[in-house]
Amino acid sequence: MTEDALTDAAALTRLRAAPSTTALGAGTLLRLLRDGRPRTRSELAGATGLARSTVTQRVDALLASGLIGPTGEAVSTGGRPPTTFSFRPRARVVLAADLGATHARLALTDMAADVVAEARADLDISLGPEPVLDWVVERGRALIAQADRDVSELLGLGIGLPGPVQHSTGRAVNPPIMPGWDGFDVPGYVGERLAVPVLVDNDVNIMAIGEHHTAWPIASHLMFVKVATGIGCGIVSEGRVYRGAQGAAGDMGHIHVATGADKPCRCGNTGCLEAVASGAALAAALTEEGVPAAGARDVVELARNGSVPALRALRQAGRDIGEVLAASVNMFNPSVIVIGGALALAGDHLLAGVREVIYQRSLPLATEHLNIVSSEAGEGAGVIGAAVLVIEHCLSPEHADRLISGTA
Amino acid sequence: MTEDALTDAAALTRLRAAPSTTALGAGTLLRLLRDGRPRTRSELAGATGLARSTVTQRVDALLASGLIGPTGEAVSTGGRPPTTFSFRPRARVVLAADLGATHARLALTDMAADVVAEARADLDISLGPEPVLDWVVERGRALIAQADRDVSELLGLGIGLPGPVQHSTGRAVNPPIMPGWDGFDVPGYVGERLAVPVLVDNDVNIMAIGEHHTAWPIASHLMFVKVATGIGCGIVSEGRVYRGAQGAAGDMGHIHVATGADKPCRCGNTGCLEAVASGAALAAALTEEGVPAAGARDVVELARNGSVPALRALRQAGRDIGEVLAASVNMFNPSVIVIGGALALAGDHLLAGVREVIYQRSLPLATEHLNIVSSEAGEGAGVIGAAVLVIEHCLSPEHADRLISGTA
Numbered sequence: 001m002t003e004d005a006l007t008d009a010a011a012l013t014r015l016r017a018a019p020s021t022t023a024l025g026a027g028t029l030l031r032l033l034r035d036g037r038p039r040t041r042s043e044l045a046g047a048t049g050l051a052r053s054t055v056t057q058r059v060d061a062l063l064a065s066g067l068i069g070p071t072g073e074a075v076s077t078g079g080r081p082p083t084t085f086s087f088r089p090r091a092r093v094v095l096a097a098d099l100g101a102t103h104a105r106l107a108l109t110d111m112a113a114d115v116v117a118e119a120r121a122d123l124d125i126s127l128g129p130e131p132v133l134d135w136v137v138e139r140g141r142a143l144i145a146q147a148d149r150d151v152s153e154l155l156g157l158g159i160g161l162p163g164p165v166q167h168s169t170g171r172a173v174n175p176p177i178m179p180g181w182d183g184f185d186v187p188g189y190v191g192e193r194l195a196v197p198v199l200v201d202n203d204v205n206i207m208a209i210g211e212h213h214t215a216w217p218i219a220s221h222l223m224f225v226k227v228a229t230g231i232g233c234g235i236v237s238e239g240r241v242y243r244g245a246q247g248a249a250g251d252m253g254h255i256h257v258a259t260g261a262d263k264p265c266r267c268g269n270t271g272c273l274e275a276v277a278s279g280a281a282l283a284a285a286l287t288e289e290g291v292p293a294a295g296a297r298d299v300v301e302l303a304r305n306g307s308v309p310a311l312r313a314l315r316q317a318g319r320d321i322g323e324v325l326a327a328s329v330n331m332f333n334p335s336v337i338v339i340g341g342a343l344a345l346a347g348d349h350l351l352a353g354v355r356e357v358i359y360q361r362s363l364p365l366a367t368e369h370l371n372i373v374s375s376e377a378g379e380g381a382g383v384i385g386a387a388v389l390v391i392e393h394c395l396s397p398e399h400a401d402r403l404i405s406g407t408a
Numbered sequence: 409m410t411e412d413a414l415t416d417a418a419a420l421t422r423l424r425a426a427p428s429t430t431a432l433g434a435g436t437l438l439r440l441l442r443d444g445r446p447r448t449r450s451e452l453a454g455a456t457g458l459a460r461s462t463v464t465q466r467v468d469a470l471l472a473s474g475l476i477g478p479t480g481e482a483v484s485t486g487g488r489p490p491t492t493f494s495f496r497p498r499a500r501v502v503l504a505a506d507l508g509a510t511h512a513r514l515a516l517t518d519m520a521a522d523v524v525a526e527a528r529a530d531l532d533i534s535l536g537p538e539p540v541l542d543w544v545v546e547r548g549r550a551l552i553a554q555a556d557r558d559v560s561e562l563l564g565l566g567i568g569l570p571g572p573v574q575h576s577t578g579r580a581v582n583p584p585i586m587p588g589w590d591g592f593d594v595p596g597y598v599g600e601r602l603a604v605p606v607l608v609d610n611d612v613n614i615m616a617i618g619e620h621h622t623a624w625p626i627a628s629h630l631m632f633v634k635v636a637t638g639i640g641c642g643i644v645s646e647g648r649v650y651r652g653a654q655g656a657a658g659d660m661g662h663i664h665v666a667t668g669a670d671k672p673c674r675c676g677n678t679g680c681l682e683a684v685a686s687g688a689a690l691a692a693a694l695t696e697e698g699v700p701a702a703g704a705r706d707v708v709e710l711a712r713n714g715s716v717p718a719l720r721a722l723r724q725a726g727r728d729i730g731e732v733l734a735a736s737v738n739m740f741n742p743s744v745i746v747i748g749g750a751l752a753l754a755g756d757h758l759l760a761g762v763r764e765v766i767y768q769r770s771l772p773l774a775t776e777h778l779n780i781v782s783s784e785a786g787e788g789a790g791v792i793g794a795a796v797l798v799i800e801h802c803l804s805p806e807h808a809d810r811l812i813s814g815t816a
Contacts, residue, residue: 025457049433051459164773173773221653233739237650244741245629248774255735256769258666269769327663327735331641333652361664361677365572365581366656 026058027400030067030087034395038071038084059085065404066091089114092155093147094390095140095194098203098382099132101125101162101177101229106136107383108143111155111391113213115383117147125162128180129189137193155403156197156394157190158386160206167247170200176266197399199389203382204250205241207375208234210385211338215376221334224375225252225321226341227350228296229279235334253278255324259316273324277317279343286313296342303346311349318353325354326361333366340375348374434466435808438475438495442803446479446492467493473812474499497522500563501555502798503548503602506611506790507540509533509570509585509637514544515791516551519563519799521621523791525551533570536588537597545601563811564605564802565598566794568614575655578608584674605807607797611790612658613649615783616642618793619746623784629742632783633660634749635729635758636704637687643742660736661686665728681732685725687751694721704750711754719757726761733762734769741774748783756782 029044039047045055062068062085069088073081089112098105104123108116119139123132136159144151163175170187172178187198208224216222222236231253235242243249253267253274260271267274275281279296286293286302291309293299302310325337337358339351355372362370377384393399437452447455453463470476470493477496481489497520506513512531516524527547531540544567552559571583578595580586595606616632624630630644639661643650651657661675661682668679675682683689687704694701694710699717701707710718733745745766747759763780770778785792801807 049462050457051462054457054459219653235740237645242645242740244774245743246741246773246777248771249739249741251738251741251771251774254771255738256731267771323664324735324739327732328739330659330663331657331732331736332643332650332740333654333657333659335653363656363659363662363675365654366652366659369654 025397025401026061026404027395027397029055029058030062030395030400030404031397033062033068033085033087036087038086040082040084042082044085061404067400067404087111092153093144093149094155094387095136095143095157096383096386096390097136097140097158098160098206098386099123099125099136099162100203104132104135105379105383106139106143107380107387108140108147108149109384109387111395113384113387113391115380116149117143118383119143125178125181129184129186133186133190137190140194151194154194154196156199156390157194158206158388158390159186159190159198159200160203160382160386161186161200162203164248164251165200165202167201167205167241167243170198197390197394199386199393201241201386201389202232202234204232204234206234206383206385206389207340207377207381208236208338208385209241209388210381210383211340211375211377212236212239213377213384213388214381216336216338219336219371221332222336222338223325223328223332223334224338224340224381225325227278227317227321227339227343228341231274231278231321231341252324252328257320257323259320273320277320279341282310282313282317282343286310300342300346303349310346314343314346314349315353317343318350318355319357320353321350322354322357323361326358329358329362329366329370335369336371336373338373338375340378340381344374433805433809434469434812435803435805437463437466438470438803438808438812439805441470441476441493441495444495446494448490448492450490452493469812475808475812495519500561501552501557502563502795503544503551503565504791504794504798505544505548505566506568506614506794507531507533507544507570508611512540512543513787513791514547514551515788515795516548516555516557517792517795519803521792521795521799523788524557525555526791527551533586533589537592537594541594541598545598548602559602562602562604564607564798565602566614566796566798567594567598567606567608568611568790568794569594569608570611572656572659573608573610575609575613575649575651578606605798605802607794607801609649609794609797610640610642612640612642614642614791614793614797615748615785615789616644616746616793617649617796618789618791619748619783619785620644620647621785621792621796622789624744624746624779627744627779629740630744630746631733631736631740631742632746632748632789633729633733635686635725635747635751636749639682639686639729639749660732663732665731667724667728681728685728687749690718690721690725690751694718708750708754711757718754722751722754722757723761725751726758726763727765728761729758730762730765731769734766737766737770737774737778743777744779744781746781746783748786748789752782 041055045052068085071084071086090110094109096107104121106119163178164173166173171183172181175181186200190198204226211224212222224234226232233250233252254272256271257273260276262270263275264270265272265275282299283293283295289309449463453460476493479492479494498518502517504515510532512529514527571586572581574581579591580589583589594608598606612634619632620630632642634640641658641660643658662680664679665681668684670678671683672678673680673683690707691701691703697717
């Protein structure tokens, strides 16, 4: 098997893993071409098993959509040299919003999730869905104009929300810090203003996707832990977000830990990880110790200034988080654990505590090749992940077919 | 979209999820036909997008292999009515072995994993690989003859071993109770004697597959917990065994539990679940309490006779197991948890303890539709799972292509 054939085989395996309800259409060819390598019509027919006439038809549709373009001529084997085609990642743009409790970040990217333009704002999520989403739409239009692009070139919009989201409908479900958002039809509201697909997910899932895309693209099983006011986890397994049966996977903040004892948690239970190791819990405990702190950012500030109680608290929080992760390492055997979120900005004390307990408690086979690291994508992870979510959805064979035929 | 088209779309989605390194070959048509519904050549061309001439070629190859047969004629739309074809699950047979510490079970099944003939024996795994595998091969040949089939009809052989297995190579890795097996080339040794694909996995993974196939075929995320001399877990996610990055997933026996304190475990660590809740741990604790028990089966016998210390111990073991599972429910949101293994035969006391802690500790969203149940497949789960493992492997598009062209 030649190297090219291997590349095609790998690309085809990946595209078959994508859900689809249609036969192999133009979207399948697009998926194959997304690796950037130019291919002739014959190569596309050979790689997919599609009839030559079908390939010609679908290549024409892709050319008309602008998603692929001719790249040159292949080496001729006699006669007129055949044209090669490749994917054009800049043909469309994507809007991606990462909405936090009090801050919002918006990015315009291309179809490789590379950021073209960006905006930030102090925006309180508790204002409710309409003003917040109006800001996303208006600021989004401005970013598109600023980048000399047109709204007609918009592929889709991805939004991360700071609370539980039912991914299939894009609605928030009982979000504790988002008054007015419960059950609100986010894709419906935004889709009326920007006629493109709108994908909504919770903030930690989009951060996990962004981190995977940026720093660990070939990792098979990645867990991204966000340690901020609360504690949550996003899981990327075999290239896709692992959501579990009800989409509730990754809710690690309410797992019981030994040091939790019967300490009350905001969820109504006692002894949860979040009740002892979150930014809110650490700030409260330090304040009680006589070291005043209002939240996660104050704890980080104290730690940076060398406050021993703050450093001790961060180290112990790391151990508590490590206790939960050590069990997950034995049960689910990830290859990468990334520690991110506001508390992770305080230096290596949190990470050291996590590592200490995982290496002490997990099985040697499961930790032999395990990476336990800080976030590399940093604060930009969310918007990159939201963009990747949109790109993977819209360019999946099923949806790309509709996009290409112009019905999406 | 008609109902038939929907069925094809669903089947095609499933087949695209299967790993493959070839273009859409005869194996793809076979995969589509495995649902049992007869289809014409045109229907197969329509469902796959393959050229009509390609479909004809591949249907001929499938007919020659005997894996499909003509089933009748479709309703004519004028002219000679077209022939329909369907999958023939009894065209080949599968051997499946479930090897325990001291017992072995062997089954001959068809390609729907229905058992055709079965054998059992007291066989000590510690005899080492050669005598144990010789028994599998010889008894296997006898089962084939007994069912009036021929060795040439054998599709493959699946083997479950009571210890950690590197699935990709089929070798046991540091198995604690299997002297002589460490690194032994099981597929190589058996393949020399029976020239068919040999798949090896650990016993709890094949039990999970068997339970999923028998009782929960449409469950998206199933965890099968085997509570016997040791404690292990097999995870079936989206229809496939979830193995994790190093294939170490499901090792729940060495997760720390609160009641474990600093109790030493055979793994070298302290406070592991297995040190307090396994059959071996319960038997030791009861013996110390003045209620002699040599192992898991004695504990079950005591419980059946109403021994209060045994019932109390089982209930507490259930709670300890529930503590570990409650964390996994929050983190991975399964739809079904099955409790199996020798200790689960003692009635509902173990299961009641598991349920008690999961419902107390896990989040409402994650437990709302969660089933926590006893094994239905029972002691036959292992051989059925080993057979399914072989069938899914050999009939996957990649391997079926080789099988059909006769090079497998």
